[in-house]
Amino acid sequence: MSNTIEDGSYVYIFLDAKRNWIRKVQAGNKFHSNKGIIDFDDLIGRPFGIRVQSHSGTMFQIHKPSQNDIQISMGRNTQIIYPKDAATIINETGICSGSRVVESGTGSGSLTWVLSRAVGTTGHVYTYEVREDMYNGAKKNLERYADMERITMHNKDILEGINEIEVDAVVLDLATPWLLVDEAHRVLKASHFLASYSPTIEQVMKTCKAMHESGKWGMVRTLEVLQREIMVREGKTRPTTWMVGHTGYMTFARSMSTDK
Numbered sequence: 001m002s003n004t005i006e007d008g009s010y011v012y013i014f015l016d017a018k019r020n021w022i023r024k025v026q027a028g029n030k031f032h033s034n035k036g037i038i039d040f041d042d043l044i045g046r047p048f049g050i051r052v053q054s055h056s057g058t059m060f061q062i063h064k065p066s067q068n069d070i071q072i073s074m075g076r077n078t079q080i081i082y083p084k085d086a087a088t089i090i091n092e093t094g095i096c097s098g099s100r101v102v103e104s105g106t107g108s109g110s111l112t113w114v115l116s117r118a119v120g121t122t123g124h125v126y127t128y129e130v131r132e133d134m135y136n137g138a139k140k141n142l143e144r145y146a147d148m149e150r151i152t153m154h155n156k157d158i159l160e161g162i163n164e165i166e167v168d169a170v171v172l173d174l175a176t177p178w179l180l181v182d183e184a185h186r187v188l189k190a191s192h193f194l195a196s197y198s199p200t201i202e203q204v205m206k207t208c209k210a211m212h213e214s215g216k217w218g219m220v221r222t223l224e225v226l227q228r229e230i231m232v233r234e235g236k237t238r239p240t241t242w243m244v245g246h247t248g249y250m251t252f253a254r255s256m257s258t259d260k
Helices: 067-074 083-094 110-119 132-145 177-187 200-216
Strands: 010-013 019-022 028-031 036-039 050-051 061-062 100-104 124-128 149-152 167-172 188-198 217-223 249-255
Touching: 019 050, 019 067, 019 217, 036 249, 050 249, 067 083, 067 110, 083 110, 083 188, 100 110, 100 177, 110 124, 110 132, 132 149, 167 177, 177 188, 177 200, 177 249, 188 200, 200 217, 200 249
Parallel strands: 100 124, 100 167, 124 149, 167 188
Antiparallel strands: 010 019, 010 061, 028 036, 050 061, 188 249, 217 249
């Protein structure tokens, strides 16, 4: 990938932790903020990682957006699965190049995009979203950032059934994941992963109970990941007073073979 800003490139415009933007560079257009204006023509042809002064004298950093930057930006209007949790889901389930993954619900498309990058050009993500407004919003997000050849979107209630079979992972972010444990097992390859993301412990308990009662799942366990930033200052390094604490519980289980 080019390290030069081009007409049509997405850039991460950074002022500070609370004031940052992802914008598409378009020749002849400008970026406007209450800290001044940046002319996109002044960026084209220059490398990512530069500092640029707005017309009012404020200094901005111009970077290539990272996966984390884009994932957060996709969830500005809806709750997303945080990057710390998305990374854990990919690592725990072994999703990699060539994997075929079923996901529900699509939400903003944030996790869909992350999964599509993980599966590479030889894998595929099949994502389900029952709400039409969310489906349309996610489609818009994904068409902006993702390779849509890796993604199939279903505007359908996954509780009505999963279209795909012999998949490598099923990732659920649903209000009632315990209703999907049998259907997830039906479509998963043996010894492959179900990952269920839930904000409340009651959802986790019902899901784990359903898996144990079905007898079709092994290695059931639940994780929570906390993230705390450290303020590094000479003579006064300490944790920040704010942290990304509880976002959700992640329950993982492996599908048992039905062969004797």
